[in-house]
Amino acid sequence: MLSESIRSLVLTLAIGVGVALGSPIRVRTPYAVKESHPVPIKWSRVGPAPADHVIKLSIGLKSSQTDELERHLYEVSDPSHHRYGQHLSQDEVNELVKPSDDALDLVSEWLADNGVTSGQLQYSPAKDWIMVTLPVNEVERLLDTEYSVYGTKEGAYLVRTPQWSLPNHLHDYIDVIQPTNSFFSPTPLHSNVMRYQDSLDMAAAAAIAQTSAAGNLTVAQACNVTAVTPTCLRTLYRTINYTPQMAGQNRIGLNDFLGESNNRSDVHIFLEMFRKEAADASSEFIFEVVNNGTTQQTPDNATQLDAGTDLEGNLDAETIIGITYPTPLTCFTTGGSPPFKPDLLTPTDTNEPYLAWLNFVLAMTASNLPQTISTSYGDDEQTVPPSFAAKVCSGFAQLGARGITVLFASGDNGVGANGDCRSNDGKNTRMFLPSFPASCPYVTTVGATKGVLPEVTAFDASNNFSSGGGFSNYFARPSYQDPIVPSYIAGLKGEYNGLYNQSGRGYPDISAQGYRYLTIWNGTIAVLDGTSAATPTAASVISLVNDALMAAGKPTLGFLNPLLYSLLYESFNDITSGSAVGCNTAGFPAKAGWDAATGFGTPDFIKIKAAALKVQP
Numbered sequence: 001m002l003s004e005s006i007r008s009l010v011l012t013l014a015i016g017v018g019v020a021l022g023s024p025i026r027v028r029t030p031y032a033v034k035e036s037h038p039v040p041i042k043w044s045r046v047g048p049a050p051a052d053h054v055i056k057l058s059i060g061l062k063s064s065q066t067d068e069l070e071r072h073l074y075e076v077s078d079p080s081h082h083r084y085g086q087h088l089s090q091d092e093v094n095e096l097v098k099p100s101d102d103a104l105d106l107v108s109e110w111l112a113d114n115g116v117t118s119g120q121l122q123y124s125p126a127k128d129w130i131m132v133t134l135p136v137n138e139v140e141r142l143l144d145t146e147y148s149v150y151g152t153k154e155g156a157y158l159v160r161t162p163q164w165s166l167p168n169h170l171h172d173y174i175d176v177i178q179p180t181n182s183f184f185s186p187t188p189l190h191s192n193v194m195r196y197q198d199s200l201d202m203a204a205a206a207a208i209a210q211t212s213a214a215g216n217l218t219v220a221q222a223c224n225v226t227a228v229t230p231t232c233l234r235t236l237y238r239t240i241n242y243t244p245q246m247a248g249q250n251r252i253g254l255n256d257f258l259g260e261s262n263n264r265s266d267v268h269i270f271l272e273m274f275r276k277e278a279a280d281a282s283s284e285f286i287f288e289v290v291n292n293g294t295t296q297q298t299p300d301n302a303t304q305l306d307a308g309t310d311l312e313g314n315l316d317a318e319t320i321i322g323i324t325y326p327t328p329l330t331c332f333t334t335g336g337s338p339p340f341k342p343d344l345l346t347p348t349d350t351n352e353p354y355l356a357w358l359n360f361v362l363a364m365t366a367s368n369l370p371q372t373i374s375t376s377y378g379d380d381e382q383t384v385p386p387s388f389a390a391k392v393c394s395g396f397a398q399l400g401a402r403g404i405t406v407l408f409a410s411g412d413n414g415v416g417a418n419g420d421c422r423s424n425d426g427k428n429t430r431m432f433l434p435s436f437p438a439s440c441p442y443v444t445t446v447g448a449t450k451g452v453l454p455e456v457t458a459f460d461a462s463n464n465f466s467s468g469g470g471f472s473n474y475f476a477r478p479s480y481q482d483p484i485v486p487s488y489i490a491g492l493k494g495e496y497n498g499l500y501n502q503s504g505r506g507y508p509d510i511s512a513q514g515y516r517y518l519t520i521w522n523g524t525i526a527v528l529d530g531t532s533a534a535t536p537t538a539a540s541v542i543s544l545v546n547d548a549l550m551a552a553g554k555p556t557l558g559f560l561n562p563l564l565y566s567l568l569y570e571s572f573n574d575i576t577s578g579s580a581v582g583c584n585t586a587g588f589p590a591k592a593g594w595d596a597a598t599g600f601g602t603p604d605f606i607k608i609k610a611a612a613l614k615v616q617p
Helices: 004-021 066-077 090-097 101-113 136-143 202-212 230-236 264-274 276-283 302-307 311-324 353-362 386-401 485-491 531-551 561-566 605-614
Strands: 031-036 044-048 054-061 129-135 148-151 157-160 163-167 174-178 191-194 252-256 286-290 329-334 372-375 377-380 405-409 444-450 470-476 504-507 510-513 517-521 524-529
Touching (some): 054 101, 066 386, 101 129, 129 353, 136 163, 163 174, 202 264, 230 311, 264 517, 311 517, 329 353, 444 531
Parallel strands (some): 252 329, 286 329, 372 405, 444 510
Antiparallel strands (some): 191 524, 470 504
């Protein structure tokens, strides 16, 4: 080892040489840990990662004007601000989030020093993300870390490391690098009630469809609460007499992850049964393939059938088209994440899918990007490090600033799955488990209800489905919630104190039906619960409001929450019964006004449309 005096002499000589030659000295500093995050309880180390396992590394650089992005987002989303509705262009958003020149230069230099050529690098449009694909052994050297294979008892596997490092001089320029210590696994948020014909055959479903096909039905006539159809939803939320006027200009999108897709044959059968005039739309929706996502249309194999592949994708597509037809639908199908089988010779993709999807949509032009996007996936907030959550949430803020309404499911385990409600910091502290991205303050989070006249918070004792709700441990309560949420917390009178973060972002924001949806899957009937049913339903209503706004020459809703919490909440059906059952407790109760079980309640399209049309400009 060189002594400190010799190190100093060497550095001084190097600087002298650099000056003499007229060239800059490349910055090199010792490595230090940048971030550690505990391995989630449900994951355990299986063994070392194969050295040749390939990782698509995403390096998130610090944005130069993060605070400015938030300021612009709130100004164009606040109905009391003179800039309301003046959404930013893609270039304007990119200008706000781009990193400094120093950040780009220093990070590029570090990569080059480690043998990564410029030709290997890919950049996001704003250059705030750098992507490079490398084998594990090279990533380990780059980040001074060691990757392992981690598994769950359900058979999912990930290649991750709980800790990674950077040269000291880069700590202020890089926010996040993934996949490293994020164990986020975007689970489809539905609970399978019935999959096969022995629970509800096609003849019974056809009879329900025939009954709901009659015109001018009341809610009681249109809705069988154990077999929910588009006619029920359109009648209950009062979209049934609205004809979209801006189809083609107004668009709606959904997300598929984990090998999910949207089967056109199943969607066609569903629409033929439950909204016949929309049946041709089964061949018209568009796929946008991200990171080698699948668009499989051939019959599922035995493994896929056993896993219920496409249940989520079919539910989303069938629900959205069933409500919004003829509004064009875009299905984003993103590859990455589990499963990884450590005994396979060929490395399997376990990369982080949300980053791939976010960078893809942020690169889309306004002419192709749907104005409303529904996502029915999430995981426990503590499965991801705060840096990752913040960076992904910032991506949703960018979409909101561009006028896109982003909706996420609140989760299917109430305040947390029974038996799993412990902290992940090694202390094993009992706590409620908020969900992510539901906890991000820049998205609109959707809970679930069941029943009609009245609707109540969704809960199904047969499968323990419970509409998710709670308060973030990562994100502070946003200003738009300040006039509303504290009174709800005060009304709890200390119940559950210590189990949740009273100053955190509360969710859900709104709700919709999420119980016993009829779905066509594998050519037959499946009946599904979940906030993954509620989210495309709520997104569909919002999309139709956007249609009406566009027809009137007004801007789309964009980031909904500031408008929702200041004005639009009065246009929702308040839910006052039930609770977010979980963690072996009754969970947060539904109450008058906003609550952490159902938000402001379920949408009344006619009232929302009227209120939105009155907002200036």
